[in-house]
Amino acid sequence: DAKTTQPNSMESNEEEPVHLPCNHSTISGTDYIHWYRQLPSQGPEYVIHGLTSNVNNRMASLAIAEDRKSSTLILHRATLRDAAVYYCILILGGNTPLVFGKGTRLSVIA
Amino acid sequence: DTEVTQTPKHLVMGMTNKKSLKCEQHMGHRAMYWYKQKAKKPPELMFVYSYEKLSINESVPSRFSPECPNSSLLNLHLHALQPEDSALYLCASMSGSGLTGELFFGEGSRLTVL
Numbered sequence: 001d002a003k004t005t006q007p008n009s010m011e012s013n014e015e016e017p018v019h020l021p022c023n024h025s026t027i028s029g030t031d032y033i034h035w036y037r038q039l040p041s042q043g044p045e046y047v048i049h050g051l052t053s054n055v056n057n058r059m060a061s062l063a064i065a066e067d068r069k070s071s072t073l074i075l076h077r078a079t080l081r082d083a084a085v086y087y088c089i090l091i092l093g094g095n096t097p098l099v100f101g102k103g104t105r106l107s108v109i110a
Numbered sequence: 111d112t113e114v115t116q117t118p119k120h121l122v123m124g125m126t127n128k129k130s131l132k133c134e135q136h137m138g139h140r141a142m143y144w145y146k147q148k149a150k151k152p153p154e155l156m157f158v159y160s161y162e163k164l165s166i167n168e169s170v171p172s173r174f175s176p177e178c179p180n181s182s183l184l185n186l187h188l189h190a191l192q193p194e195d196s197a198l199y200l201c202a203s204m205s206g207s208g209l210t211g212e213l214f215f216g217e218g219s220r221l222t223v224l
Binding site: 030032036038041042043044045046049085087091097098099100101102103 | 114143145152153154155158166200202208209210212213214215216217218
């Protein structure tokens, strides 16, 4: 069962910021929020993860709502190479494996 | 070396054939995964190995037989497959712990069953 809800698709213009939303209303206190993306013809790749605080890395930022029921992946300047399917995944407390939901297909327009 | 290497990249097999997919990583990761991905669908978890022992089997049919000979190597043995088993098979290894660990994926082996 997918425990996250994401829009099926989004579109962005190149060099503009992109905000990819994810709802996870059943999240519990020990669940981590992970984001992966899958570029065309490649395996998925890790983007970022967080628990409560906002997180930044070289690829993206993760903004987590105060009640943790939603989060947003932020790509600060979309490039054509960012066109991919983005997956928001909850890692449940305990040793549970990564289970992918349907993800959001991001298109970037030049 | 932050790579997961999968071979072969492409495989075509008949329903009576026996073949194997291979996955290798040299990052010292102790958890390794097999996923199956059909076109335009998300990856589906098949098996998880932790410290070379099978820890999760997501009710995968026995015509798929995983093997972890050592901590760097993961195989998926295929026998008597069906055409609907045609898919991209992805291998991954995990750094760190399950809650905060990062999965490293290979590029996949694209399997066609005739």
